[in-house]
Amino acid sequence: MAANGREALRQVREAMGPDAVVLSNRTVEGGVEIVAMRDTDLGAISSNAPVFTPPPAAAVAVDGALGDLRGELQTMRAMMERQFSGVGTHSLPSIGADPLRDSLFTWLVTAGFSGQLARSLLGHLPLGHDRPAAMAWIRQELARKVPVLNDEDALFAQGGVLALVGPTGVGKTTTTAKLAARFVLKHGPERLALLTTDTFRIGAHEQLRIYGDILGVPVHAVKDAADLRFALAALTEKHLVIIDTVGMSQRDRNLSEQIAMLAGVQAPVQRILLLNGASHGDTLNEVVHAYRHDATPDGGIDGCIVSKLDEATHLGSVLDVVIRHRLPVYYASTGQRVPEHLELANGAALVERAFQTPRRGSVFADAEAARRAMPAQDDSEATRAASPGGADGMLRSLTDSANAVGDCVEQLSAGSYGFELVRSLWQQRNESAPSPRLMAQQVREAACRDLTRHCDRFVLSLSATVATPVAGRRAPRPWQHTLFLADRDGLPLAAAAAPAGRTGPALQGGQGGWEADAATLCAAIAAARTVVNVLDAMPAAPVLARWQQTGERWLATARKTTRVASGGAALKLDALAETLTFHAVQDMDYRGRDAVQWIAQSPVRVLEGQARGTRSIAEGGTEAGLLVSRVVDRENGQTLAVHYLLCDPALSAEGAQLARWARWAEAGEAQLRTLRHALDHLGQGDGGNEPAQAEAQACARLLALQMGVAALRLEQACDDSVGAFLARLTGRAPTRQPCGGAVLVEGIGRLLALLDVLENYPARGARATQPIVQEASPQTFQLGGAGGVLEARMSGSRVFETLAQGE
Structure with a gap:
């Protein structure tokens, strides 16, 4: 018995050692009860239950309990498979939405x-959507991704030659007649002519000629490239010529000859590929490759027409192919009638049709669907009897995995990673009505606590502007991502994100909502410590003026050719550095070489006009402090690197500290990329116009930023054991190199999802844990409800089993 699960597990390890097997846990009055037993006693339980209790019914009860345990483990494994199957190997799972x-x-x-x-x-998929909203979002995204012909009049107005190409039987001749009829209805028959190269198929020419007679359009047959050139030369007065080509398999060696025939004419030819909407996706993919790439090195397919929609059972396959190949869809053919069954392509209508097509259960499932439907294991009595180890092996395997998860969570919680805050935000984000104001307040309070622990006098601010796509807008919106570091050791403390156009570069004065929360966070940090804005270039004068008013400082990297005024003369920084006195400040490792860092300082005035002779040194400029850092090889005295830094005059006394800050800032670009990665996975847009959408997006953004900060702290700590475990959760094989921030972000997300499934497991807490087998000693052995036992994740063909104990 203990107040929480972690303390109870500690007591179990102390009493029974690290190999103890946890049989059950449950919440009781005053805390948590965990029932465990020694690993050495497992065999006695499963093979000779009467050792503990003489009644024979006990053995039956044990077998039944083990069967229940296996069933619950399979259910929980299925839950974890669903939790991770909906996303890619390198994507974060949805929050509480398996x-x-x-x-x-x-x-x-x-x-x-x-x-x-x-x-x-x-x-x-944005977080916070229920099923109808998620389905609507997916339909909208698919429709947006399907490229279509927006203006039929423009297609007909440009005239020229249209050639319909595609495999045998896809409907080229009928589609040619439909296109001709649509043109005649708008522009009359006088400006149109039809050609056919299909002289192989019996009756093909006669079929098209009948259509031509009905429409009053001339039809000509051609046999080879010379005939085609002659026919087109004779039809130059026609505004539009449509060519019905002979059908060829995508694997036919003569396909390239047919394409070459079309390419050999002088008039420009638009080649339109017909795709059978009823074909398998792999077949369609192969057709596009053959006609667009293999047979035509110039990629000469201008668009496509989807035929046989009335026969398709899985229309999503052809839409998937056109999305993948970015192939514009001109028309959709829905039947044999001319011209009624040819529609101008509409992305939203095609997507809606794909989901509304009635279909029955298919026996031709893909490999993944078959795997997902396949039983996890054979639960027959014969298999269980023959299985080596039986319950022993199963519980040992789960116990080993439980220790790994428990150790990972314990280390994350015990370290200065901010994991407890991330987990709290994760749990709040799963609530039906999460409060972004409450979450933002928790983030501010945590940031202020960390400032007190890890900062002396300053806090460093690194920023980057990122162009972010916004739904409903053609042009992306610039967002500013800001990361705050401790001045003592460079520890990432907090992060903020807001549209740069709304709140300005310094995140000042938000317009309410989550923008105000971002500005409030920055204000709280600035109130606790002096903010030093670390930049890769000299800031503009208006920015310096604003920082001067707010008491913020700045530190910027400078080029050696930057011109400054010093001692009444205008000099470049490298020339001025030759006149300064350097002193050694610290030993360091520079790219694997033993080195010493030397620095020199001088007050300067940065000239407004950097071109030589453009301004007098007496005119304007910005007062600054110059710090020159030289890294020298200890063994041979070779200069390995020289850095020039300009800073706020108030920071001149910091000396060597400035050089350290500049080194940390060099890694800032990669750290900001990690934040961007977290935001991309968990949502960063404007959140829509609806208040509920904006609040859901604000909560997702707060969570994403804190996950990014936690990942950066973990990356800086170089905790190999935790990093390797999180990498395995993402499906990546362990490597000797430390895990990057992006991998750690995904790993933390998957760990939280794993714990979330455990806490929301339906059988958890549903059964009271009743002792089935007891011994007369103070130690109680129990087998029963399996709440808290988790077999987690499938990765390829290997099963990664994980057991976690809830608190």
Whole structure:
């Protein structure tokens, strides 16, 4: 018994050693109860239950309990598979939405879309959507991704030659007649002519000629490239010529000759590929490759027409292919009637049709669907009897995995990584009505506590402006990402993100909502410590003036050719450095070489006009402090690197500290990329116009930023054991190199998702843990409810088993 799960597990390890097996846990009055037993006693329990209790019914009860345990473990494994299957290997899982993602993944694949596209969509699905909202968002995204012909009049107005190409039986001749009829209805028959190269198929020429007679349009047959050139030369007075080509398999060696025939004419030819909407996705993919790349090195397919929509059972396959190849869809053919069954392509209508197509259960499932439907293991009595180890091996395996998860969570919670805050925000984000104001207040309070622990007098601010796409806007919106570091050791403390156009470069004066929260966070940090803005270039005069008013300082990297005024003369920084006196400040390792850092300082005035002779040194400028840092090889005295820094005059006394800050700032670009990675996974847009959407997006943004900060702290700490475990959760093989921030972000997200599934497991707490087998000693052995036992994740063909204990 203990107040929480972590303390109870500690007592178990002290009493029974690290190999103890946890059989159950449950919440009781005053804390948590964990029932455990020694590893050496497992065999006695499973093979000879009467050792503990004489009644024979006990053995039956044990077998039944083990069967229940296996069943619950399989259920929990299925939950974890659903939790991770809806996203790519390198994407974060949805927050507390495993059933939703699983159902959406199945919905997309059933409609014919590939698992790759389904995972990509679900990886970008905004958080906080219920199923109807998520389905609407997916439909909108798919419609946006399907390229279509927006203006039929423009196609007909440009005239020229249209050649319909494609495999045999895809409907080229009928589609030629439909296009001709649409043109005649708008522009009359006098300006149109039809050609056919299909002299192989019996009756093909006669079929097109009948259509031509009905429309009053001339039809000509050509046999080779010379005939085609002659016919087109004779039809120069026609505004539009449509060519019905002979159907060829994508694997036909003569395909390149047919394409070459079309390319050999003088008039420009638009080649339109017909795709059979009822074909398998792999077949369609092969057709596009053959006609667009293999047979035409110039990539000469201008668009496509989707035919046989009335026969398609999985229309998503053809839409997946056109999205993947960015192939514009001109028309959609929905039947045999001319011209009624040819529609101008509309992305939203095609996507809606893909999901509304009635279909029955298919026996031709893809490999992943078959794997997901396949039983996890054979639970027959014979298999269980023959299985070496039986319950012993199963529980030992789960216990080993439990120790790994428990150790990872314990180390993350015990270290200065901010994991407890991240987990709290994660849990609040799962609530039906999360409060971004409350979450923002927790972030501010945590940031202020960390400032007190890790900062002396200053806090460093690194910023980057990122162009971020915004739904409904053609042009991306600039966002500013800001990361705050401790002046003592460079520890990442907090992060903020806001549109640069709204709050300005320094995140001042937000306009309410989450923008105000970002500004309030920056203000709270500035109130606790002096902010030093670390830059890669000299700031502009208006920015310096604003920082002067708010009491902020600045430190900027400068080029050696920067001109400054010093001692009444205008000099470049490298020339001025030759006149300064350097002194050694510290030993350091520079790219694997034993080195010493030397610095020199001098007050300067940075000239406004940097071109020689443009201004007098007496005119204007910015007062600054100059610090020159030289890194010298200790062994041979060779200068390995020289850095020039300009700073606020108030920072001149900091000396060697400035050089350290500049070194930390060199890694700032990679750190800001980690923040961007976290925001891209968990949402960064404007959040929409609806208050509920904006609040959900604000909560996701706060969570993403804190996950990024936690990952950066973990990366800086170089905790190999935790990093390797988080990398395995993302499906990456362990490497000798430390994990990068992006991998750690994903690993933390998957760990939280794993714990979330455990806490929300339906069987957890549903059963009271009743002792089945007891011994007359003070130690109690129990087998029963498996709440808290978790078999987690599938990675490729290998099962990564994880057991975690809830608190």
